[in-house]
Amino acid sequence: MIFNSPAKYGIMSRFFHGFCAVSVIAALIFIEIKPYFPKGGDGRALMQYAHMQAGLFVLWLIAPRILWRSANSEPAVDPAQGRFIKAVANLTHYMLYALMLVLPILGVLTWQASGHTVDFFGITLPAIVGSGAEVKTLVKSTHEFLGNVMLYLVILHVLAALWHHFVVKDTTFIRMFGR
Ligand code: HEM
Ligand code: HEM
Numbered sequence: 001m002i003f004n005s006p007a008k009y010g011i012m013s014r015f016f017h018g019f020c021a022v023s024v025i026a027a028l029i030f031i032e033i034k035p036y037f038p039k040g041g042d043g044r045a046l047m048q049y050a051h052m053q054a055g056l057f058v059l060w061l062i063a064p065r066i067l068w069r070s071a072n073s074e075p076a077v078d079p080a081q082g083r084f085i086k087a088v089a090n091l092t093h094y095m096l097y098a099l100m101l102v103l104p105i106l107g108v109l110t111w112q113a114s115g116h117t118v119d120f121f122g123i124t125l126p127a128i129v130g131s132g133a134e135v136k137t138l139v140k141s142t143h144e145f146l147g148n149v150m151l152y153l154v155i156l157h158v159l160a161a162l163w164h165h166f167v168v169k170d171t172t173f174i175r176m177f178g179r
C-alpha cells in the first residue's frame with residue numbers, strides 16, 4: 001500500500017525513511033573516517049566530497065518527506081506505548097526531521113563560506129554566501145555541533161527501535177520494516 005494504513009507504514013513512508021536513513025548514516029560515516037586520511041591527500045578530499053553528496057540527498061528528500069508525513073497519519077503501535085515513551089519518541093522524531101532540514105543547509109553554507117563551490121554530481125549549486133572568516137566560523141561550528149547531536153540521536157533512535165522489538169516486543173519495528 002502506498003499510504004500508511006492504521007497499523008503499518010506504507011511504501012512511500014518506508015522509501016523516504018530508508019533513503020534518508022542510508023544517506024544520513026553514510027554522511028556521518030564519511031565525515032567520521034575523513035581524519036584518518038592524510039592531510040592534503042586525495043582520500044581525504046574524496047571523504048569530504050562523499051559526505052557532501054550524501055548530505056545533499058537528504059536535502060532533496062526532506063521537503064517531500066515532510067509533506068508526505070503531514071498527509072499520512074502515524075500507524076498505531078500494538079500494545080499502545082505509555083505517554084512518557086510516546087512523548088520521547090515524538091520529540092526525537094521532530095528533532096531528526098529538523099536536523100535533516102537544517103544540517104545540509106548549514107553544510108552548504110559552511111563549504112561556500114570557506115571559498116568553495118558546492119556541486120551535486122557535477123551540477124554547481126548557486127552561491128548563498130560569499131567566503132568570509134566570521135560567517136564561516138559561525139556556520140561551521142553550528143553545523144559541526146548539530147552534526148554531532150544528529151550522530152547521538154541516530155544511535156539513540158536505532159537502539160530504541162531494537163529495544164521495542166526485542167525487549168518490549170511491540171509492533172514499533174514491524175510497522176516500519178515488517179510485511
Ligand atoms: C538502521 C537504522 C534505523 C532503524 C532500524 C530505524 C527504525 C525506525 C523505526 C522502527 C521507526 C518507526 C518507529 C516509530 O515511528 O516510532 C522509525 C521511524 C523514524 N525514523 Fe528511523 N530508523 C533508522 C534510521 C533512521 C535515521 C538515520 C533517521 C534520520 C536521521 C531516521 C528517522 C526516523 C524518523 C523521523 C521516524 C519517524 C517517522 C514518522 O514520522 O512517523 N531513522 N525508524
Ligand atoms: C544530513 C546531512 C549532514 C550531516 C548529518 C552532517 C554531519 C557533519 C558532521 C558530524 C561533521 C563533523 C563534525 C566534527 O568534526 O565534529 C560535519 C562536518 C562538515 N560538513 Fe556536514 N553534515 C551533513 C551535510 C553536509 C552538507 C550537505 C555539506 C556541504 C554541502 C556539509 C559540509 C560539511 C563541512 C564542510 C564540514 C567540515 C569538515 C571539516 O572541516 O573537517 N555537510 N558534518
